[in-house]
Amino acid sequence: MTELEKSMETLIVVFHRYAKEGGNKNTLSKKELKKLIENELPAFLKTQKCPDTIESIIKDLDQNKDDELDFEEFVPFVAGLTVACEKHYSLSQGKKCKK
Numbered sequence: 001m002t003e004l005e006k007s008m009e010t011l012i013v014v015f016h017r018y019a020k021e022g023g024n025k026n027t028l029s030k031k032e033l034k035k036l037i038e039n040e041l042p043a044f045l046k047t048q049k050c051p052d053t054i055e056s057i058i059k060d061l062d063q064n065k066d067d068e069l070d071f072e073e074f075v076p077f078v079a080g081l082t083v084a085c086e087k088h089y090s091l092s093q094g095k096k097c098k099k
Contacts, residue, residue: 015071027068
């Protein structure tokens with residue numbers, strides 16, 4: 001597999017590892033999402049100032065309003081974080097190049 005294919009597989013495997021802990025094995029409950037973020041994205045959670053971060057994430061992403069996130073609802077969260085990280089990376093690279 002290519003590096004990108006491995007990354008995609010990892011995203012799928014991680015999602016399902018946490019989703020299978022609860023009742024519906026194809027969705028993340030608030031509790032499962034919180035555990036996933038705490039374990040897989042600890043730096044993200046530490047930077048959040050609002051104590052209701054998990055609640056806000058589910059509310060924003062839960063398109064069918066079932067209080068859970070399926071994979072299609074979860075991916076935009078990861079994609080958004082990835083875009084934000086890339087912007088930060090680009091800015092830091094730009095500062096290093098200037099003399």
